[in-house]
Amino acid sequence: MKLKIKGISFSYKSEEILKNISFEIKKGEIVAVLGKNGAGKSTLLKTMAKMLKAKKGSVFCDSLDLFKLPRKEFVKKLSYVSQKQTSNDLNVFEMLMLGRRSYFNFRPTKEDFEEVQKVIDKLSLNHIKLKPTKELSGGELQKVAIARAIIQKSDIILLDEPTNNLDIKNQIEILKLLKSLKKTAVLVLHDVNLAIRFCDKLIFMRDGKILYEGDKSIITPELINDVYDIEVDICKYEENPVILPK
Amino acid sequence: MRDYLKYRRNKKILSIVFLLILIIVMLFFVFYKADEFVVYNIRLPRVLAAAVVGAMLGLSGAVMQGILKNRLASPFTLGISHGALFGVSVSLVLLGGAYMFLSAFLGGIFVIVLIFLFSLRIFSKETLILCGIAISAIFASFSMFLQYFANEVELSHIINWSFGDLSKATFESVKVCFLVLAVSMAYFYVKRWDFNALEIEESENLGVDVKKLSVISLFLATLLSTLSVSYFGIIGFIGLIAPHFARLIVGGSYENLFFLSAVLGAMLLSVSDFLARNVLYPVEIPVGIITSFLGGVVFLYLLLRKKNEA
DSSP states (O other), X not given: OEEEEEEEEXXXXXXXXXXXXXXXXXTTOEEEEEESTTSSHHHHHHHHTTSSOOSEEEEEETTEEGGXXXXXXXXXXXXXXXXXXXXOSSBHHHHHHGGGTTTOSSSOOHHHHHHHHHHHHHTTOGGGTTSBGGGSOHHHHHHHHHHHHHHTTOSEEEEESTTTTOOHHHHHHHHHHHHHHTOEEEEXXXXXXXXXXXXXXXXXXXXXXXXXXXXXXXOOHHHHHHHHOOOEEEEEETTEEEEEEO | OHHHHHHHHHHHHHHHHHHHHHHHHHHHHHHTTOOHHHIIIIIHHHHHHHHHHHHHHHHHHHHHHHHHTOTTXXXXXXXXXXXXXXXXXXXXXXXXXXXXXXXXXXXXXXXXXXXXXXXXXXXXXXXXXXXXXXXXXXXXXXXXHHHHHXXXXXXXXXXXXXXXXXXXXXXHHHHHHHHHHHHHHHHHHHTHHHHHHHTSTTGGGGTOXXXXXXXXXXXXXXXXXXXXXXXXXXXXXXXXXXHHHHHHHHOSOHHHHHHHHHHHHHHHHHHHHHHHHHTTTTXXXXXXXXXXXXXXXXXXXXXXXXXXXX
């Protein structure tokens, strides 16, 4: 399976936020989308997830045009985890059952309950499964959101800043979890060093366009300067480039 | 999985227990100090009306809170009741009492469209209630304007409606209200998991048609509340309190929340009406006075709790 993003453009009012974005992802690859605030990273993910309507372009899974699928079929191919995880009165099990919403009509079936329980076991969420989500910590809430996306059983998961507002321990835990799932994923990240360590491919955006894409070997001080307008040094640690601000 | 299924079953049982309590309470209210003539001709339609209208308002409040993602939303706090009362005033003063329900419904639907558009574009969910207060004030001024030019009979009718009073209940009005309640409840029961999905940002990515659900649900919720205003006047706060108590009892899932909000709404209005009939016996006070008092206290409590949580 190959995911192809072909010529996606998005405008808000008269401003063009995304300008003809195209790239490809191989099965099982984790791709990080990086760039300054306002570069269009979150808009790209929302447009790919059909939360925003693309002006042109589409997302293809092999030769299948995902944007042409009916809503319930589309969400079985592509799941989206937003930047802002809301906590509410639903408990964790109910929250996770939402991942099965496109699979059942009137009420969840035995199969739906089993699928949810499987993921609860896999991610060790049993101790919090009856807890209201408003009582969860930031890390737990993010884990539940990822679990919900897994339950959706889509081919691709899009995650908008999954490490947002988390301490370093939880950030690493979440990224390790994503890596262990062996699923195709696109995530918006701010920490370039974490992206280098955990992602297979890096996409750098600026002003609604892709400036650079490739694996960690493309990282140079010039690239960082082009993308973020800052001077950095790059050193190596266990074969990985590490960015040090000057 | 078993523990969740057990948890779910317990919540269902709890909802049914409350329904049984409601039935017992209603039976007590029907037969309390009444002979056979009073029971069948006055008390029964009135107690049934209290239950059905309370259920309509409770359900309507739960729906509005779900769609607008604001726990303080209700037909009363959003200004829909005042929009509907203005419609009733137009009917009484300008149309000689004709097209009363239609006028009330148009008044209410105008307000909910405004609120919905404001919630999408201008106001955050936190400030939406302030917007409802402003709309209530505007429609109250329209109603007062009409009252100023109304004759004595029309004026007394409008004031009577603004109090909220179940003494005019008939089997006919109960039948109409029950029919609308049953159809709406069936729709919301089918859509209960879509309402759960609305609780999170990604609801559209779960396969829910958010726009269609919002439009149909707000239409039905407005129909429920304006129908009650057109028959019985403004009965405030039931739509706010019932879903809140229901959430405390069965949690946030709409699997039981719609049903229990309706049951608790029915119970609250039945008890309030009983108090309205008996507190100053033999003088009977309009039930709207009791619900506004109780609701005002709970509303303050909710605001204080929200502030403490923040």
